[in-house]
Amino acid sequence: MTDAAPPFPPTAPPPRRVASGLYLVATPIGNLRDITLRALDVLQAADLVLAEDTRVTAKLLQAYGLKARLERCDDHASARAAEIAVERLQAGEVVALVSDAGTPMVSDPGFVVARAAITADLPVHPIPGPSSLLAALCIAGLPADRVLFAGFLPPKSAARRTLLESLKGPGQTLVFFESGPRLADSLKDMAAVLGSRPAAVARELTKLYEECVRGALDVLAVDPRLQSPKGEIVVVVAPGAAEVVSEADADAALAEALTRLPPGEAASEVSRALDLPRKALYRRALEMQGR
Template identity: 50%
Template sequence: MSGQKVTLAPGLYPVATPIGNLRDITLRALDVLSSADVIACEDSRITKRLLQAYGITTPVIPYHEHNAASMRPRILERIEKGEAVVLVSDAGTPLISDPGFKLVRALVEADGKVYPIPGASAPITALSAAGLPSDHFLFVGFPPNKQAARRKALETFSHIDATLIFFESPKRLKDCLTDMADLWPDRQAVVARELTKMFEEFRRMPLTELAASYIDQPTPKGEIVILVEPPHKADEAMDEEDLDGLILKALETQSLRDASADVASVTGLPKKQVYKRALDLSKNKD
């Protein structure tokens, strides 16, 4: 069953599409997909499977990271001439880790109209079932591919009081979880895989255990979302005496720098703050 034919005003319509189960599409989305002049999509093969499932015959044009620069002016011109253009990603809500942002920004700068059509989103779907705090969360997207850059990027999020949400590829999942476990060993985390599909899976455990659970396993398949809980509030709120105790104990076996790094990782406190306190304690010992 296709959507109803409705009259659409000229403009861009970012339409959320299913992230797995094809029935996770809204009635309004079907109406807009059926009534638009054209659908701009990342991969026409994927989008056509959705359209064919609902008997929608609206023509499609490619819009992806490799042709975005050349396609943007053409799409803007179509809208300026009075067309209604739908923008879809391969799955989920457009503009989440795809090139749609530049198209929307260009249209807004040209005083064009954007009409969002909400629906499925992998980060929100994962968060809704993760069992981690959801009052504050930060969608990070894909971490860098190389380990040094990835660890540096992850460290910048260490002290953010929010659940962190990442995308990751199956082939880099083990390495990424290992880096996270090194930085945040006691934090609870979740790997959500193949959301809304037949083999949907949630693994919920501390990061050290979560990383270890994949070490001797085959590379997993499918789309992956990683969620990491915020720093422990009890650790953040620890009094000075408790902090000093942790630092002094760490200094018994480690250098000033290593002890500070370990205590900062465990408590979620800024490294500079812990290092300064460790330096003061070290001087007092001398």
Template identity: 55%
Template sequence: MGASRAGQPPVAVAPGLYVVSTPIGNLRDITLRALDTLSGVEEVLAEDTRVASKLLSAYGLKARLSPYHDHNGAERRPGLLKRLEEGARIALISDAGTPLVSDPGWKLVHEALEHGIKVFPVPGASALLAGLVASGLPSDRFLFAGFLPPRSGARRTEIESLKQVPATLVFYESGPRLAETLADLSAVLGVRSAAVARELTKLFEETRRGTLAELAAHYDEAGPPRGEIVLLVGPPTEAVATAADLDSALRVALAEMPTKDAAAAVAGALGLPKREVYQRALQIKSGDGAP
């Protein structure tokens, strides 16, 4: 579990707002500085106090907990900012990981800075970074795009806007929508390497890798996976596609979608003229293409 702070005196911390990262599953991923901070502040703002109380209890911390989330943020911010201006020491945590990343809290940090209040980051666990380093995809440049829209039409429009981004794309997704999202990504982006990381740092941690089409087919057959999910998509290729590359990509795409859609997806992914790719797709579909 990790060393408890029970019985130890609170650590002195400077006045200000502390944005504290917490574990995304394994409680041992808490940092020593996070424990010091949470023991030294006057109040801990939590998205869900029930979740936060389990973490504090595990380390013998007695900090005062209060809820701060999307529904009460506007009402609470004026009072919190006033106290911070007067020298209060307050920590902000989310249910798991780094606050403000697909979690409430940005407005509080933004307004605190506008009021001249010091904001201290206390770094730690982050699901998107954990997923990225385990994915095997390029990590020198990446774009975190949060959650895609729940409906396919809006989702494909959003994916289209990200099509030319020269970086690994990182999304959060839910189990019930995963297969549909992967299928939409495949239809719009074409043949790209991808990874699905779930239950990171937990007992049933899993990272599955493959093309978007392969992963879409797997989860369509296997059903929705459980747990928190990080979905990662490799960047568009800059290499010049060979005839073999084209045929290989078309055979994968044709197995998952109609000829016209497959040709459009592969043409976009490989940077080739749609008309030429479509003609080759028809040849392969009819059996006239070389094996």
């Protein structure tokens, strides 16, 4: 019988001393084993842990045998939590900020605390880890090179459609958070404003009933599985198709720009605005000026 192998290679870097500062600690979004070693180091060393819901964080700490003083930091208590954090940091203590799940500062009330520490010129450190936004983006099967995270959409359809109109330009994948009861209505508004784009609805990420439903927005809007699902939900929507710019439109834009700028600068401006090759626009600008 051989001895069991150590949990980590002997060459693994040892934990560093946790210096005074505010640590924005990402916590599991479902599976408790997704916690990082650095996150555990910080939570063990913390003199104070600011939590969106102290009951949720207490369960996480208990799962890893950690004890720390907890203070509430939700929408109603963030201002007071910021004052406490600054006082503790100025005294040289370690303060950890966590959300209920995932990465702090992403659609949670931690911004007030982090901003207060930054304003007071106190050290602020990220402890990266779980993120439902990134997890959904990974499994959506959609472009991830240019992404716009839009958070939660407004609860009313009119305001929701107005916001979606401002996001319908081409070139970027859109990511939204949504609640189960509002999901179907939001998908309908997305389909109406954004068109039948490919999309993915990720639910209960890293949990037992993890699910990712992919399809066109108009199809997802009527999918029985998405009428009022439970759990945390992330919606990922593919970029819109770039509009084809006609030669006449390019000439009109160039003609207007040439009334204000020399050919080279006019070509650069129109190139950026219409996503067209600058060299071709420059040649055309010279032609329009009879050169």
